Amino acid sequence: MTLPAQNLLAEEASPYLQQHSGNPVHWRAWSPASLEEAKALDRPILLSIGYAACHWCHVMAHESFENDGVAAVMNRLFVNIKVDREERPDIDQIYMAALSSMGEQGGWPLTMFLTPDGKPFWGGTYFPREPRYGRPGFIQVMEAVDKAWREKRESLHQSADGLTSHVEARLSGSHAKESLDRGTLTELAGRIDGMIDRDLGGLRGAPKFPNAPFMLTLWLSWLRDGNAAHRDDVLVSLEQMLGGGIYDHIGGGLSRYSTDAEWLVPHFEKMLYDNAALIRFCNWAFSASGNDLFRIRIEETIAWLLREMRVDGGAFAASLDADSDGEEGLFYTWSKDEIEAALGSDSILFFKHFTLSSPHGWEGKPVVHQTRSQQAQSVVDREKLNPLKARLLAVREERVRPGLDAKTLSDWNGLMIAALAEAGRSLGRRDWIEAAAKAFAHISAASREGRLPHSMLGARKLFPALSSDYAAMTNAAISLFEASGDWSYIDQAKQFIEQLDHWHADAAGTGYYLTASDSTDVPIRIRGDVDEAIPSATSQIIEAMVRLASVTGDLDLQERAWRVAEHAAGRAAHQAYGQAGIVNACALSIEPLKLVLIDDLADPRLVPVANRNPDPRRIDIVVAIGSETNRPLLPGGILPPADKMGAWFCTGQVCLPVLTDPRELERLLRRQ
Template identity: 85%
Template sequence: MTLPAQNLLAEEASPYLQQHSGNPVHWRAWSPASLEEARALDKPILLSIGYAACHWCHVMAHESFENDDVAAVMNRLFVNIKVDREERPDIDQIYMAALSSMGEQGGWPLTMFLTPDGKPFWGGTYFPREPRYGRPGFIQVMEAVDKAWREKRASLNQSADGLTSHVETRLAGSHARALLDRDTLSDLAGRIDGMIDRDLGGLRGAPKFPNAPFMQTLWLSWLRDGNAAHRDDVLISLEHMLAGGIYDHIGGGLSRYSTDAEWLVPHFEKMLYDNAALIRSCNWAYAATGNDLFRIRIEETVAWLLREMQVDGGAFAASLDADSDGEEGLFYTWTQGEVETALVHDSTMFFKHFTLSSPHGWEGKPVIHQSRAQQALDITDHDRLVPLKARLLAAREDRVRPGLDAKALTDWNGQMIAALAEAGRSLARPDWIEAAAKAFAHISGASHDGRLPHSMLGAKKLFSALSSDYAAMTNAAIALFEASGEWSYVDQAGRFIEQLDHWHADAAGTGYYLTASDSTDVPIRIRGDVDEAIASATSQIIEALVRLASVTGDLDLHERAWTIAEHAAGRAAHQSYGQTGIVNACALAIEPLKLVIVDRQEYPTLVPVANRNPDPRRVDIVVPIGTVANRPLLPGGILPPTNRPGAWLCTGQVCLPAVTDPQELDRLLRRR
């Protein structure tokens, strides 16, 4: 079977694939039919993986994929397959691991050459059309690969077999379970602490990523062990990040990473998952410090989210592009004259609080950022700056907007829903909780035969869900239950876990695969153990199982979570990187916290104390006074009395005596 000799991406659900539908390249999406075509033609596959907000993906597309001469070589020598890594993270992880195993630096666009049966034998990332940057030209690369394929095919097949076996062992293998050790988190936090940039925050060097799993390790270390240095690592990192150009000081929201060590010039794409993590981290930081910086940046980021990222039905789009009008960062950067034109006499006040910089190597307009002193002054003068920012935002809206990748990814939405629900509780913003509930209802309602889609773009849905989708939506359901007290969310969480068990559990009951059992187009069925910019699917699953077991008091479910965590820890011990999420999740499994509060529905006194003390280790269950049904079980099968206010804080199967005084509860929750 061969597919038509033409580009076949026009009807795909991914905006990224649709961006390439006009290329002269005969692109196919990843599918059983595309793989069968390669086998039928006995041609190697040229696999290109990217995403809509990726700057260098756009560069390579413009230089090579839109060029007739390059496309002619691609069409003659290869079956060309284009993948949106956000739609198919399972495929992306396999071939990124293959590139890493070759000793190459990973990144996007990912360019891999595969045998007709999908086994990788060589690859790289961005290749320029003409030789430069110390890289060969793309046509040279393709012709060299073709020559090797024709003249050394047996050797390439042997290499591909070996590389595939190595990747399978690394991403899908099993190892003996490991005893969950309380010291593992402390050891990891100590190693991360040794990598922190004391002057600029984040990890030393450049580029700088927010690295949410690392920050959570440090925060958990402080919460559990009282290590104030680890708390300060996170606070300093957040403060520098929020002062830098990586944060959008006019419109709110965080870019994916900074190209330099000072957080100054980002790649300007904005990803949904980064901003979910930012909201959560700032929520914890505000609760711990009372520093209004963190509250204000949450408010600005949520305002951006609701203004620019909501799609039909109330779910959230995946990303905003780095480029507009063909130039990176053009939408977000300003000359001094542009600021003065927009603000006139008020520009003097603006420049008292913000700086424009064009560092060496940056070719665009200046980037807005702050010194630490300006950041502090910004918070002091916040109310006076709000109308200035609003005028600049209005002026910015007249510019060519960056492209919106409007697909709604289930797992990324689950993370944002949980973040919104948590921040909505902490900052008394029921409108945020309502927005989270609306997104949750839209995604849950898109299920088919009980199965979630992984991705949606309008009426187009991509099935089947990944394990990360069920995990993230379970955690989102529990966060909404904590915020609303509605037990229907707990029931929904249970149904998500049932689907996870049915489609993703391994035969031995030791863990889960990222892809469903009926997925027919994956060369390797991987576990999903490795962190990327966000915590791994496995870590999200462990967290979901632990949290659901805590809410329901289901000891069998907690025992299963413990078993899954032990096996994940055993696999993590054999990996060289990317296991931070599993360590964090195992720490939650070792010491899960459960807070049961009985309080008045009107004028509660204990619930606000819990809300302003968020803790990622804790599940909160609020019971109105007089409740008879749906009373949560305390450890030992004890039902809490509901005739008067009280709060029970439990660790595992042990509860402290009931607390009735709000100040005493505050001291209890703040005690490390």
């Protein structure tokens, strides 16, 4: 079969694919039909993977994919397939691993050449239309690939077979299970600590990413082992990020990464998942340090989220573009004259607390950031500064806005829902918990025959879900349960795990695949072990199973979680750093914490103590005094008496004596 000789992206549910629907390239989305066409025509596949907020994806699109001459070569020589990596992270991970196995540096746009049956034989990332930056021109590349395909096809097939086998072993293979060991987290935290930039935070060098899995390793090391240096690694990293240009000081929210070592000039795209992680870490940091900076940044970031990222139904969009009006960062940057025009004489106060910088190599307007002393002073003077920032925000709203990728991803929304629910509990913001509940309800209601979609855009839904969707939404359900006390969230969490078991479990019951068993268009069914900017699907699954087992007291689920964790640990042992998420989840499996609180909900004394001392290892279950229903079992099948106030704190299968004094509970949770 062959598809129409035209661009077929106009009806896709991905804004990124729709961005390319006007290209003269005969693009197809990834589908069984597209792969069949390549076989029917006996042509190689040109696979281009990117996402809506990706700057260099836009550059390559403008230079090459919008060019009639380049498109003519693409259409003549290849079947051209365009993939949104956020819609299909399974496809992206396969071919990114293939590029890495060739010894090439990964990134987006990812440009891969495949045999008609989908096996990779060569690739790269961004190619300019004409040769420059030390890179060959894109037409040169395509003609060289075509020549090799015609003249050395047997050799290319051998190379593709070998590369595919290597990727399969790396992403979907199995290793002997490993016993879960406390020392694994300690050892990894020590290695990460050795890479930390002591002055500027984050990992040494540039570019600088807020690496959530590594930060969590360090935070868990402090919580469990009392390593204060690892706590300080995280606090300093957060403080430096939140003072740098990577943070949006006018409107709130964090960009994806900074291009320099100082967190100064960001790549201006804003991703939902980065800001979910920022809210969680700032929540923990505020509790640990008492520094109001972290609370303020939570408030600002959630204000941005609710103002700019909510879509119809109450769920959250995937990302905001780096570019507006064709220029990166134009929406977010300011000249001194612009600020003075907007603020008049109040600009003196603004410049006392903020700095404008244009570092070497940056061609745009200056970037707003803060020195350490300005950051500290702005916390003190925040009431004076808020009206000034509101005026600048109003001026900024008149600018050409960056593009919004409005698709709703179930897994990324799950991360944000959990972050909102947790911050709402800690800071007493019922409105944040309600926003989280609304987003959760919208995604849950989009299920079809009990199965979640992976992505939605308006009425369009992309099924089936990935394992990461069920894991993230399970964790979101549990966080909402902790925040609300509503046991229906636990019923939904159980249903998500049932779907995960049905569609994603491997035959031996040792783990899960990222793609569902009825996904027929993947060349390799991968595990989802590898961390990216967020923890891997496997690590989120282990966390979800451990937390749900802790809430319900389900010993069978607990044993299954342990087994999955052991096998994941066996696979992670063969990776140096790319699977920190699995190490973190295994540490949770070894010592899950459970806090059962019996309290007067009209005038609680114990619950506020738990709320202001969040701990990612702990499940909190609140029961009203006098309640006879939904009392959780303590380890050993013991039912806590509900006739008077009390707190039961359990580690694994061991519970401490009941506490009734809020001050004693505070000391316990602070020490733990």
